[in-house]
Amino acid sequence: MLARRLVTPLVDTFVTPNHLTTLRLLIGLAGALCLARGGFAWTNAGALLIVLSNFVDHTDGELARISGKSSKIGHFYDLACDSLVTVLLFVGMGLGIGVVHQAGRIVPGVFLGSLAGVAVAVIFFLRMRIEDMEGKAGTKQASVAGFETEDVLYLLPLVTLTGIVTPFVVAASIGAPLFALWVIADFRRALRRTARPAAETSPMQVSP
Numbered sequence: 001m002l003a004r005r006l007v008t009p010l011v012d013t014f015v016t017p018n019h020l021t022t023l024r025l026l027i028g029l030a031g032a033l034c035l036a037r038g039g040f041a042w043t044n045a046g047a048l049l050i051v052l053s054n055f056v057d058h059t060d061g062e063l064a065r066i067s068g069k070s071s072k073i074g075h076f077y078d079l080a081c082d083s084l085v086t087v088l089l090f091v092g093m094g095l096g097i098g099v100v101h102q103a104g105r106i107v108p109g110v111f112l113g114s115l116a117g118v119a120v121a122v123i124f125f126l127r128m129r130i131e132d133m134e135g136k137a138g139t140k141q142a143s144v145a146g147f148e149t150e151d152v153l154y155l156l157p158l159v160t161l162t163g164i165v166t167p168f169v170v171a172a173s174i175g176a177p178l179f180a181l182w183v184i185a186d187f188r189r190a191l192r193r194t195a196r197p198a199a200e201t202s203p204m205q206v207s208p
Contacts, residue, residue: 003058004066011067020060021078028053028085035089038096043165046096047156050089054153057082076128083124086153087117090172097166109166112173119176126180126187133194 007020027049034046060078064070094113099106159168 003055004062007059007063008066010063015063016069016074017060017064017067018074018077020056020063021074021081024053024056024060025081025085027056028081029088032085032088032092035092036095038098040160040163043093043096043160044157046089046092047160050085050153050156053085079124079128083121086120086124089153089156090114090117090120090169090176093165093169097169100166100170109169112169116169116172116176119180122180123176123183126183130187130190133190 031046031049031053034042034049037043037046057078060074064074090113091110092113094108094110094116097109097113100109100112101107159165
């Protein structure tokens with residue numbers, strides 16, 4: 001994997017996974033700001049920065065694994081940055097498109113972007129809770145046909161280059177909340193699975 005090869009020279013240096021996570025966050029924030037400016041040049045620059053940020057996100061995990069510098073706090077920090085960057089990129093895209101004329105009504109783009117962003121934040125949070133309860137394998141249930149929520153970030157350059165930012169934001173404002181409902185249902189199933197072993201190990205009443 002390219003990410004592993006890039007971070008291997010950093011194993012015996014002062015660089016930690018949290019440093020790479022912070023770099024990912026800063027690049028992602030810059031990308032969101034570019035998207036918020038709107039216009040062809042700014043949105044394409046923002047999309048490229050978001051893709052770069054998403055790639056850097058893979059490097060912190062690789063460095064943590066090969067260097068043994070992983071920690072629960074670092075993992076939480078990584079998830080928080082993932083959530084923040086994803087939320088802000090949708091908000092930025094919403095700001096960049098201005099208003100949307102939909103079904104005879106004028107809808108602020110920032111509202112649509114924020115709706116998608118909040119839904120993504122819910123997805124990230126619940127996936128983190130499922131992972132806490134069932135381990136990393138449990139979060140695989142929060143995907144559809146192997147497609148993870150964050151994978152959509154790699155499609156941004158195609159979206160911005162073809163000029164379909166507005167339809168993309170509209171689709172995200174519909175699709176992300178629907179996917180969030182699916183993850184909420186998955187979270188409830190995880191709660192039941194976690195509660196079942198506790199109920200089975202509780203003292204049973206013995207009949208005389």
